[in-house]
Amino acid sequence: MPEPTQSWNALRSFMATTCGVALADDQSYLMEARLSPVAKTLNYRTVDEYVLEAVRPGAPNRVTAPLIDAMTTHETYWFRDTPFWKALQEQVIPRLGLTEPGSNRAFTIWLAACSTGQEVYSLTMFLEENFPLLHQRTTIIATDVSEAAVQQAKAGVYTVFEANRGLSAPRLVKHFERAGANFKVKEHLRRKVTFVTHNLVTQAPPGVGFDLVLMRNVLIYFPEPTRRAVVQRAMGVMKPNGLLGIGATELLTLPSLSPGWYPRSP
Amino acid sequence: MKALVVDDSKMVRTVQQRALESMGWEVVQASNGEEGLAALERLGACQLVLADWQMPVMDGLAMVKRIRADTRFKDVVIIMISSNAVLESIQEALDAGANDFVMKPFSVEALKERVSGVVPHA
Numbered sequence: 001m002p003e004p005t006q007s008w009n010a011l012r013s014f015m016a017t018t019c020g021v022a023l024a025d026d027q028s029y030l031m032e033a034r035l036s037p038v039a040k041t042l043n044y045r046t047v048d049e050y051v052l053e054a055v056r057p058g059a060p061n062r063v064t065a066p067l068i069d070a071m072t073t074h075e076t077y078w079f080r081d082t083p084f085w086k087a088l089q090e091q092v093i094p095r096l097g098l099t100e101p102g103s104n105r106a107f108t109i110w111l112a113a114c115s116t117g118q119e120v121y122s123l124t125m126f127l128e129e130n131f132p133l134l135h136q137r138t139t140i141i142a143t144d145v146s147e148a149a150v151q152q153a154k155a156g157v158y159t160v161f162e163a164n165r166g167l168s169a170p171r172l173v174k175h176f177e178r179a180g181a182n183f184k185v186k187e188h189l190r191r192k193v194t195f196v197t198h199n200l201v202t203q204a205p206p207g208v209g210f211d212l213v214l215m216r217n218v219l220i221y222f223p224e225p226t227r228r229a230v231v232q233r234a235m236g237v238m239k240p241n242g243l244l245g246i247g248a249t250e251l252l253t254l255p256s257l258s259p260g261w262y263p264r265s266p
Numbered sequence: 267m268k269a270l271v272v273d274d275s276k277m278v279r280t281v282q283q284r285a286l287e288s289m290g291w292e293v294v295q296a297s298n299g300e301e302g303l304a305a306l307e308r309l310g311a312c313q314l315v316l317a318d319w320q321m322p323v324m325d326g327l328a329m330v331k332r333i334r335a336d337t338r339f340k341d342v343v344i345i346m347i348s349s350n351a352v353l354e355s356i357q358e359a360l361d362a363g364a365n366d367f368v369m370k371p372f373s374v375e376a377l378k379e380r381v382s383g384v385v386p387h388a
Contacts, residue, residue: 161376163369165375168366168380172356173360
């Protein structure tokens with residue numbers, strides 16, 4: 001039977017190299033807590049046995065994907081971080097020059113680490129409410145490393161618990177329809193977003209020419225060199241006047257427009 | 267900042283009171299709509315009401331309508347809290363004058379976020 005330390009070390013190294021996620025020394029409880037249900041479902045005798053199989057080079061996706069899903073954090077809610085939305089409305093969008101009368105340019109956004117979709121749907125609601133004409137010309141690519149999260153995001157269905165997290169009742173009745181005991185984002189908002197499973201660390205960006213790239217609360221999980229590489233790649237696929245939006249506490253050593261908002265560096 | 271918590275379940279009132287107190291609110295409890303209205307009269311200045319829907323004597327929806335009919339309370343922020351989580355009911359509560367609607371079951375964290383959403387400077 002494999003040693004727990006052996007599987008823990010293998011998991012840490014796999015998460016660091018494949019997903020850019022640095023697990024701390026004292027986080028081995030996460031392995032047991034998040035992976036034992038997965039190991040059981042996939043009929044492995046122990047978590048250790050499952051981990052060693054899943055992180056093996058060449059392991060099939062059906063074994064590895066659930067491990068990535070379970071180990072990547074999905075802490076998310078609606079309209080997270082009020083100053084972000086205020087800056088988007090008052091500083092960021094006006095600066096892009098897309099809202100001048102007569103402008104008919106497309107508005108293209110890449111939202112990375114979309115998790116289960118709350119942020120990207122908050123964005124479509126926000127645009128529809130505040131910039132209805134621009135909203136019509138908006139296309140969004142939303143990506144996440146977790147296949148399960150992307151599937152849930154694409155479905156756009158949320159439980160009472162999920163809907164309660166930061167989504168006001170006026171917005172709930174305006175933008176959702178009933179789906180059994182749950183709530184489903186209305187079709188015209190879901191249509192605005194293309195969801196793709198994508199690894200920020202190992203894969204090239206999912207497109208070019210973005211007005212905005214949003215990757216909030218994901219860089220904090222990466223070690224510094226990975227963070228720098230990911231930001232550089234994102235800057236490289238932005239339009240010359242494009243902007244990068246990250247979490248307000250994830251400071252970059254670049255000139256910022258307002259906390260968390262960075263113009264493309266020259 | 268004073269808040270009024272109206273629910274016929276003592277346990278729910280306690281959870282709500284603790285959540286609000288942790289945000290710095292001073293909290294008064296009432297166990298039905300009629301008691302809620304009386305408490306509001308007594309309090310004078312009250313910025314926030316958390317109102318359950320299904321309660322004996324006077325339900326939350328009736329209480330919300332009575333509060334909104336009284337110009338003295340026009341600035342009070344009301345959050346309706348109910349397990350009646352269908353869009354039509356939520357709309358009905360908003361039409362009656364509730365500012366927001368939290369569905370049961372809710373987590374304390376969710377309640378606090380929603381309170382901050384409607385009373386940003388609390």
